[in-house]
Amino acid sequence: MERDIKILAIESSCDETSAAVVVNGRNVLSNIISSQIDIHTKFGGVVPEVASRKHIEVVSLVAQQAIEKAGITFDDIDAVGVTYGPGLVGALLVGLQYAKGLAYALNKPLVGVNHIEGHISANFIQYKxxxxxxxxxxxxxxxxxxxxxxxxxxxxxxxxxxxxxxxxxxxxxxxxxxxxxxxxxxxxxxxxxxxxxxxxxxxxxxxxxxxxxxxxxxxxxxxxxxxxxxxxxxxxxxxxxxxxxxxxxxxxxxxxxxxxxxxxxxxxxxxxxxxxxxxxxxxxxxxxxxxxxxxxxxxxEIILCTDNGAMIGSAAYFEYMKGTRSPLSLNAIPNLKLGER
CATH class of the missing domain: 3.30.420.40 (ATPase, nucleotide binding domain)
Structure with missing residues (x-):
């Protein structure tokens, strides 16, 4: 029997800060989302600089909550998945830098994920x-x-x-x-x-x-x-x-x-x-x-339609199984196209 692969995934491409723990690309142990909708509503839309600052405030806490809710420790994960594009460059950089630092500290592989690929992969969670x-x-x-x-x-x-x-x-x-x-x-x-x-x-x-x-x-x-x-x-x-x-x-x-x-x-x-x-x-x-x-x-389901870490964790798993490993020099690509790496 093959060993379960646990991915800790980070998503911060726009105005949601999210972290999730996903097993084998389809089973979600946790999916924590910190939304900024109330903050940006008064501006009539997402303000990139405000979004970035809010990501900085909560990303570490959201990741910690995802690990705790999953009932595991950081040492139990097999890789760190993270959105690196497309999206708002400042927002992407917050999640990406946190994920790179975490992967380095834990000596775990880093797997960069295309945000659009993440949305598609949400269906693998919903339909096993x-x-x-x-x-x-x-x-x-x-x-x-x-x-x-x-x-x-x-x-x-x-x-x-x-x-x-x-x-x-x-x-x-x-x-x-x-x-x-x-x-x-x-x-x-x-x-x-x-x-x-x-x-x-x-x-x-x-x-x-x-x-x-x-x-x-x-x-x-x-x-x-x-x-x-x-x-x-x-x-x-x-x-x-x-x-x-x-x-x-x-x-x-x-x-x-x-x-x-x-x-x-x-x-x-x-x-x-x-x-x-x-x-x-x-x-x-x-x-x-x-x-x-x-x-x-x-x-x-609705929670998987909006931006969330679970969908990134699913996409990261399939990239991980293909052998994808991202360098710690990975940078944000705000205009990343589907299928590009």
Whole structure:
């Protein structure tokens, strides 16, 4: 019987400081998350410098809590996994420097993890028997990808956003209609009170019909133009209808491309990852489309959709088993692409 591999993982790419202990890539012994949402809400979005300072304050405590909750000691871990990109450079550096110092002090291997790969790996925690190949849709505040997962740690990017990420568009539209930050959950909630067919917002139309890329900048601009025209005419704005119509345009784009990706790769599973994977409209629409086309739709539980250490621990395990060992000179790469090392 093979020995269990325990990974202590550190995540600090944006505004959550998280540490987790994960066994064999799928079993979570602890997943501690220190959120900064309340801090950044008053600014209307994440302030990088504020996020970095908060990471410095709590990273050591969060790691200690993860070890204690897991019921082990630091000496029991086999490796230290850590996000090194993409993300906010200052925030990444805090977690990375802590992880490097810990790996050096414990004489344990360091395994750098791509944040997007971490989001995908959250599905291995939720679904213990899940194995590649499958299509994964990564949808978050900073990223929108359609990925064909060939094998553990092997990815083919089939489509990605050419401008704004889906979650970024949610935040900007939410701000424009006065909902504040974070925009995704607030638009999702308000949209339930509106008519998704009230306003016909446009969807990006690429000249290459085979493209699985996304674009949400034009949609965002269309919403802003609609709001400005209403204000100039001194007409009432039904915010619920705006939220519902905007959300329908985003979700239909995401779902249609995901279905096309499955057809191209002849696979019958779509795993969804990232913060927008918590969106109720996306979940319902994708499940309905999956039922029509006999495609299984997989969503991690909500806590695994947002940034967290457990998903980084899962990804780090599969990299560790491939033989990946990162040098202590590893640096943060804020624009790291999926599949790059």
């Amino acid at each position: 028997d899940l194995k590649p190949p499958f299509v994964c849709m990564v949808v978050s505040g900073g990223h929108t990808y359609l990925v064909y997962m060939k094998d553990y740690g092997k990815f083919e990017v089939m489509g990605q956003t050419r401008d704004d990420a889906a979650g970024e568009a949610y935040d900007k539209v939410a701000r424009a209609i006065g909902l504040g930050y974070p925009g995704g959950p607030k638009i999702d909630k308000l949209a339930k009170e509106g008519n998704p067919d009230a306003i016909k917002f446009p969807r990006a139309n690429f000249h290459d019909e085979s493209s699985l890329d996304f674009s949400f900048s034009g949609l965002k601009s269309a919403v802003l133009n609609y709001l400005n025209q209403k204000k100039m005419k001194n007409e009432d704005i039904n915010r619920a209808d705006v939220a519902a119509s905007f959300q329908k345009a985003v979700v239909s784009f995401l779902v249609d491309n995901a279905m096309k990706a499955c057809k191209l790769k002849n696979v019958d599973k779509i795993a969804v990852a990232g913060g927008v994977a918590a969106n109720s409209c996306l979940r319902e629409t994708l499940k309905n489309a999956g039922c029509e086309k006999n495609i299984e739709i997989l969503f991690p």
